[in-house]
Every structure is written in C-alpha cells, then in structure tokens.
Amino acid sequence: MRGVMKTSRFLLRGFRRPREIACFxxxxxxxxxxxxxxxxxxxxxxDIYRAFDERVAYTTxxxxxxxxxxxxxxERRKDGRAFLYGAxxxxxxxxxxxxxxxxxxxxxxxxxxxEPVLACIVDTISARDRELLDELDRLxxxxxxxxxxxx
Numbered sequence: 001m002r003g004v005m006k007t008s009r010f011l012l013r014g015f016r017r018p019r020e021i022a023c024f025x026x027x028x029x030x031x032x033x034x035x036x037x038x039x040x041x042x043x044x045x046x047d048i049y050r051a052f053d054e055r056v057a058y059t060t061x062x063x064x065x066x067x068x069x070x071x072x073x074x075e076r077r078k079d080g081r082a083f084l085y086g087a088x089x090x091x092x093x094x095x096x097x098x099x100x101x102x103x104x105x106x107x108x109x110x111x112x113x114x115e116p117v118l119a120c121i122v123d124t125i126s127a128r129d130r131e132l133l134d135e136l137d138r139l140x141x142x143x144x145x146x147x148x149x150x151x
Contacts, residue, residue, distance in 0.1 A: 042086040
C-alpha cells in the first residue's frame with residue numbers, strides 16, 4: 001500500500017498517546033464526570049447523578065467530583081447544603097495541556113534530543129501526506145513572522 005504509513009502497535013515504556021494520558025491522569029469515571037460538567041456547566045452531584053441515568057452510586061459521584069476539585073480541575077461553591085461544581089479549565093485547554101505535556105516530554109531531554117525528534121515528526125508527516133508537510137511549513141513560517149514582530 002503506497003501512501004499509507006504503518007503505525008507502531010507497541011508503546012515504549014512510559015510513553016502514552018494523548019488520549020491515553022487523559023485516562024491515566026483521571027480515570028474513566030473522572031473523565032466522564034468532567035465531560036458532563038463541561039457539557040452542563042455548573043452542576044450539583046444530583047445533576048451528574050441524573051446525567052448518568054442513576055446508574056452510578058450517588059456517593060461515588062460525590063467522591064469523584066471532590067477528587068476533580070482536589071485536582072484543581074473543578075471549582076466549587078456552597079449552595080445551601082450542597083456544593084455546585086464548575087470547570088476551572090475548558091475542554092480545549094485541557095486537551096491542549098495534554099498535547100503540550102506530550103511534546104514537552106519528547107523535547108524536554110536537552111538540545112541533543114530535539115533534532116532527532118523533530119526529524120522524526122517531519123518524516124512521519126511527509127510519509128502520511130504531502131499537504132500536511134506543506135501545512136507544517138506554513139505554520140513554521142507563520143510562527144517565525146510572529147516571533148520576528150515581537151523582537
């Protein structure tokens with residue numbers, strides 16, 4: 001098959017894909033609760049309980065919201081006897097943060113390690129699609145212009 005790049009079926013020790021990092025960092029239920037909070041806005045435990053069609057124990061959801069609060073992903077305020085929770089970070093910022101952590105992990109090994117990683121990225125992109133390589137070049141040129149204006 002020409003033009004189709006083979007992807008690895010293995011993961012190097014300690015390396016995870018961005019989607020997997022979110023699952024490891026939060027756990028499945030925490031991620032689902034966070035997604036419901038993004039969808040609904042400010043929520044109570046009861047709101048989340050209803051969003052899960054009462055399939056997950058109320059106390060489990062209460063604990064999950066508290067954990068997300070302690071991880072600084074949710075803020076909370078007292079409303080009578082209950083707490084109301086809201087996202088401290090948008091879904092877009094959360095996803096961008098995960099991607100930035102992956103890139104930082106790849107490039108954070110000193111100057112000697114950056115060039116091979118960047119070369120691998122270019123090789124991977126060009127093997128998949130010439131248009132993606134052109135888009136990468138456009139983004140690099142755009143960033144250079146932006147940085148030149150700041151100087």
